[in-house]
Amino acid sequence: MLQSLAAKGLFRQAHYLSTVSGGGYMGGCFNAMNATPPEGQHDGMEAVFAHTAYQQESAAFRHLRAYSRFLAPSGAADTLRMVAQPLVGMVTNLLVLLSVLLFAAAIGGALSVGRSALDVWPWLGTIIGLGWCAVLGGWMQFHQRDPLDRRDRIGGWLGWSLVILAVLVFWDFQAGLIHWLFSAETDWTHWTFFGITPAAIAGFLAKRLQGQSARLRLKLLLVATGAAVPLALVYGYLWLAGRMVLGQPAPLTAVGIPALDWAIFYALGGIFLGLITKGVNLNITSPHRFYRDRISRAYIFRQMDDVHDIQSLDDLKLSKLQDPAFRAPYPIINATLNVSAAGGGKHLAEMVRHAELFTFSKLYIGAQSTGFRPTTAMEDCDPYVNLATAVAISGAAASPNMGQINLPELRLLMTLLNVRLGYWLSNPAKPDTGRMDALKLLRTEMVGAVSSKGDFVNVSDGGHVENLGVYALIQRQCRLIIAADADADGGYDLPALTNLIRMIRIDMGLFLTFDADEIKALKEGKRHWLVGRIYYSDERQGLLLYLKASLTGDEDPTVLAYRQEYPAFPHESTADQFFSEQQFEAYRWLGYHVANKAVAGLTS
Template sequence: MWAAGWGCAQYQNARFPRSEPQESHLEPNAAPLKATEEKLHARHKLVVEGVGHLLCAIGALAVGTLLLLKGVASIPNAVLDKIDAVNLATFGMPLMLLLFGVTITLMIGLVGRMYRDESREWWARQGAWTAIFMLAWSGLFLCTFYMPPLLAWTFAEYQALSSVGALAIVLLAWLGLRSGSSNATGRPGSSSKLELAAKIAPYAFMLIIVAILTTWLQTMAAPAPRLTPGTHPLSAFYAAYFKASMLSHGLLIPLLIYCAITAAVLGWRVDINKFSLYMMYRMRLVRAYFGASSNPRAPHPFTGFDAADDIPLHSLLHQRPDGSIQPQRPYHIINTALNLVNGEELAWQMRKAASFSMTPAFCGFEMPALPGSHGDKVPSKMLRGCYRPTSDYASRPALFKDDDALVKLGLAVAVSGAAASPSMGYHSSPPLSFLMTLFNLRLGRWSPNPLKEHKWKQSAPRIGFFSLVAELFGLTDSSANFLYLSDGGHFENLGLYELVRRRCRLIVVVDASADHKFTFDDLGNAIRKCFTDMHVPIRLNASHIETMSGPTPVGAAFVTGEINYAKADGVCENGVLLYIKPTMTGSENADLLNYRKTHADFPHQSTADQWFDEDQFESYRALGYQIGMAALKEAALKSASRLPGSPSHRIGYLAHLLLKQGEAEAPANVLPLHGEEPPKPPVPPKPSAPGVKTGEAGKRRA
């Protein structure tokens, strides 16, 4: 075995030789001679290393054999007689692997300097995987054989206490599930108790699930005799269960075959997207919002759903008489998050997601290229991504004419709002993914990978079992045939990223997140990602936005900033960002002030509140209307175009006016951004001549 492994390693080293620096001072005729000498030297070295490695391996094997024999001989016969097949299977394999590790370590030490650094690193990684295998083996066998008798003895001896403990674990798991899938955790300043519950609960519930599964397996494959409570110690329970397990070899194989067949049939027939909360959420979004504007509408008399409410996303592209495509205004860009929980991009281990957009024209993603070994960009499609026509993406129906083919508007909107999902971008946690998948709390969707030539037209995975396993253990990445898409906020919550990618001249962002502390988490995240991925700096001073704390009006609800496209593109004209945040400044109308006084968290109420009453809905509408008029009315009137057949507003001029408006309100202490010149402080007015009155004070005195 050792000789085969060593020979395989040498063969791989010969296939991928190390690149040595070439010596440029050699004569042209001397190069072939030097190459021949190097080959002879390599062969001689290979023979010497092979003999040396063999002798060291024999010595290490002899020491390991002596240790094994000595260890077995030191065990008393009374103990050996009590070791049954269960104990041998549970502890025998880890002990043998441990002895193997000691032997290999001794061999590496004896080989000494003949070992290359690459070989030592190979053995180090092999040792790590061996340790992982030992832990997995021990955990599996301990849970399978030792947990059922322990639970039986515990409930027999301490029935009331065990019931209370199980109920407490279930409540903890429920609390952790709620807190882990909400906005109350994963943010700076969130409750430490909720954070702790979200971290502990998945492990606690996984323990319950493992206990239930192992007990069910024991009952089905090897039922143990029922022992009288209070008369048998724990060792008697173990002995009875172990004896039943050793007599169950005839039932275990049929049970495994039955489970495998059941999993295969269900994985083939049960659609992973249809049988989840995603489809329920999507259908109700379509009925509530699209149905309201669908006229005429023919709903089902019992369910109230109408299939005509949900339209294909590509139908929003209108065709002109000459055959060209005219996009509808506004042009919808629906953002989702491509989950990369198991991605190999080390630079993105914190974000764990990328942007995946759906528009009437194209669907797809494009991740920034990572630098190569020589500083150049890697031209790999896996890193860059691609886009496919929306009319063809996910358009191939299943075998039985699946009605879920094509990207429809309801599909895109539902995925874009899939906040509660096992994979949630930078909110992802492997234990929480396991727990949410187990309870089918899955609002996300498995969609075809645009990079896969033979898969990107399929509407869903043919067999959902493998996708479900990937979702269960957090193994989502960008190289699979199907991608797991969830709420766009799991990557960037404002929708600014994709607009900056398209170099929009004027971008209006409404930050409606529940940010009552004004930490601007979503804004900061978007600005950082735009600069990190696209090298586009955004200069914005949000210090003016401040909520009222007394009767005196303070602060503002909107600010303008500059998007410096020229820093990334060189010649591109810069853009303007109008950032609006729902804020009570104190100058609002009486109805808004009344609602604020009776609801202290307005206008930053939790997004968990999905049942707005009439007063609440009207208060948010009125506040948004007032902020929008204050931010855009004056600039929109000045930029309005009065020429027949032209757009209603000159966007370039409107952006210019908004930027000037922001510069007039900006303080003088704004720091420069990446080499930009800081804004100049306002020039104080010159003192007026005697007897001349200026300003409002002068008017009042006059």
Template structure:
């Protein structure tokens, strides 16, 4: 044992009160004790013993690592929606067939990999550890496999019925969002009616005075900074900078407010001229004239620069680099244009209802307000001259009261998504089924998952922290968030016992964790967030994300069965969980780790392979199944993971992935050009090295969704007709039987051929990397070849490939 190792301290079991926040070393101890229980006395690797490194983490807690002799094995299933679920299903079947799966201690899943990973966990839990997706070529396919295949179109498994059902739920969510937003529009209209004379002053008087004050402040700031004693003071942050910045914001707000009366006057004047076509149409016509006048000088300038423009267009046609730049600029422009559409529509709605209020209050003869609205205002408030204003405030108050009854997750798309996924992937396995019977849905609580039935499951999500001043210093907009049978949480929020989180009434179970881990489409998407589109996506209810009680603040709420039942206590517990509060946080991206509830989305919004948590646990062998859409074979998700590992964990990864890229690109191009290709025995896999702190080494087995030419006929038949296979877009979540089977069969082929020693693999050069031979020998020891149908000359060990011809077939 190393001199700095202290095993006694590492083996202590943590004791927690309800909602007690624990550190990572505490949860690691608990996980290892459960893994040891599963290993029992028959695993030749023996029990895992945790050692304490000679350093502490950034929070001052001890850094633990498993002893090398225990050879902790982790399996990561990547994101990628139903595409990844299908590919990873085949991979799991192959791992089971080759005896590798029983050696896996940790299962780490993200998004689509989580679909099939959670399916496996639920099935193992319900069947005492029996693998549910046995691969056998027979007429009676296992019901579990048949069930998933039948639900590959999981969002619309029942056809038109599901279409109507999904549409009605989506419409309900839009109406719920409207209930939250309309009070703001009505109050804005009412304030405009009240303040008509204030902001109706000619020539933007308030804005003019504020602009003058801004100019004086800026000049004064310049004089202040010119003093020699102050030239060494920091510019930012400073009190003058805050004052000037505040004045700039006030000028913009004032200018916008003072613009409204001009627009409303134009709309009023257009009532007669519009001839019944509506005031908005008339205003739009006026704007078109104004824009045309503004564009006229630009058109003249364009005429003079015609030759330069033609030269630029010609260059764009001939230069791929220029085309790429233009495409990038066009994409950014399209995002900003799309981001403006819905806010502009809301602005027009505000103008229209304000105009109605003016017409009702002033009783104008050519009023465009709806007759029923006019009559209702008169009936309730008479002819006071402020009846529309009062009506708007009353309606706004009613809507606010309604929002108090809404909950953050109730009307998002999360429940719909969760239920479809649960129906497709969470079930109780059966040996045989009659024709008219389906598998029974199985939705266990996370804390009810057996520790000995299968690998310890880590379900990865992303904690959105776009507005955090401390946790988001690196600009990732997200942190790693974990669901497991024992603990829930993140480094930022801390971790608490899963059973404690389940006692909070938030619906947390395995189905919820699976859906959160795969919540790819949302208004806020961690590192993948599109900030200009955040309000638009939120308003359109593109919200698969989930609000979960902050682990750091669960203790405040107390368990449901111990909480007071008084009306005051219930109202107090509901404080800050109102839908309007959290919806507004989503709308403007004001998300951080200190809120009472935190916003979680797809784990791929920070790391899409699921490897990070396995590296954090110092797994000696990590098997990665990468089914990410990567048409260019650029390995973007791998590069992102390597960067996080190096910065956060001090872990360096050396993986020879370039050979996979070269072969896959060559095969794909040959198939596209000729319809055929050479049959190469791999590589689908690259085996590399993990360099942990403290001079510890690990092995990374990286299996990529790719073609090498020796796949079966129906995989190639599908590839010939769909050139993007096996990297079709994740937007396609409606797989056909053929499509699902092509990905499943490819996953089985890539993994089985590797562990049966039929496929070559990319590896580090033993002459340059002295640990390569020892690491490959470790794989031969951990995962001996189990197939008995070896042909003459069949390789029996991974090590035999180290000296093989790099282009040779098996």
């Protein structure tokens, strides 16, 4: 699509290039070429995007073809790194969590041992918890005329009291549960309880709900999968505390009393692990770093002056985009600022969407809630902030916190398994953020308590809030917007487009309309594009030319042949990041065809 638009000279009239998610790959390449154009070229994009008959493709475009399997272009070595780097990060995450478990086991085990030694009444914890809940419940009964804020506060306390009650009840049963699971007389079937129980429940529910909606069955599957991690953590805690309760010899003899020796050993181990993981940079131990480096190698480069070679621009700063010698579209790279009520978000949109638009550009970086900070200041604060990093963040599709794509059931599991393509960025609202606290931020990711108020903010794929990159352009009230939608949308439900329509109506009070017959023709495979009207204030209007990856039957034979072999085309899963030459060319030529058809139809 970019090749077609460039050939028609449309870039020379463009004010902005707004990219999001996977669209940022080619957008990043475009921005890099424009920042450092080859000598004598007035338009940097021509080095890559020129498509001239009877001429061999440029070295730059041949490089793009060679890196169509950009995550592992070199084969086994890259594949091993793709596995090893996230695995190292996962081990680091587990060590951070283990430091907490050791402290919890030292305290919990000591409480159980002390309770047994003092022969405390068996139901003490439950009585204390129920008594506290009763006190709060009675308070609410006699203070119904208190101000609403106070009633809400007391009600919140009552809710957290249930958590306290559960902890105290667990304290009552902890010693017995440890003996049941780990004593010498325990049958092996007891400790399999933690694995068999959730599987049995999930199987029973799946069978009972066969006639229910697929969405409900998927929800239950996610809950059953996500429950494995909390159960594993409880099991690990009980195993650690069990060494104290069962009076087993400790590896460190300090006072000669097994329980105290274990408590000292756990405390020292927790302190040691806490210290060595304190300075961990979660952005480096996560897969983000690998993903960002692969994107940089494949897309962030310039064509050399002799046009026969390319040069990597791995450290190209956002503030250095747009060479001053020629006019080029201003770059806007869209990401998502993840926020939640648990993290302190009070605005209704934050609680519902769990997300806000976050922008990287040549001059400013930020979001509405954080404010916008000069890009040069953000680059000074975080040396990793550059074009390749911004593109990787904008395309960070898999993360524990994913804006509107909210999967709380899997958040803990994804964090521990290091499925974390998102990025912890210094908050634009706070110029001096200091060092990253790995334990605090990892806990924040696990429980979803992300916000725009901390020293660091969690940013991820821009598609987690708006997947066309058009929202930022409508904010700027552009008169003509050309949007390319290559989402995996085999049913032609147009989810990205309908989400955009809803968001601008809610956030800006603006309306975007399309002709119903044109939408029907698109869904029936009779056209590739739509024209929408944007109704701005003061009776001004804008046009949205919406280009959709679709087939009408008049495409090039190579495109139709690929479709014959792979019926899902052009809506194959976006998880497929390993394109063959045939696949690469089918998508490239389809985009060229769609853009040509759309521009011709619009001008006619």
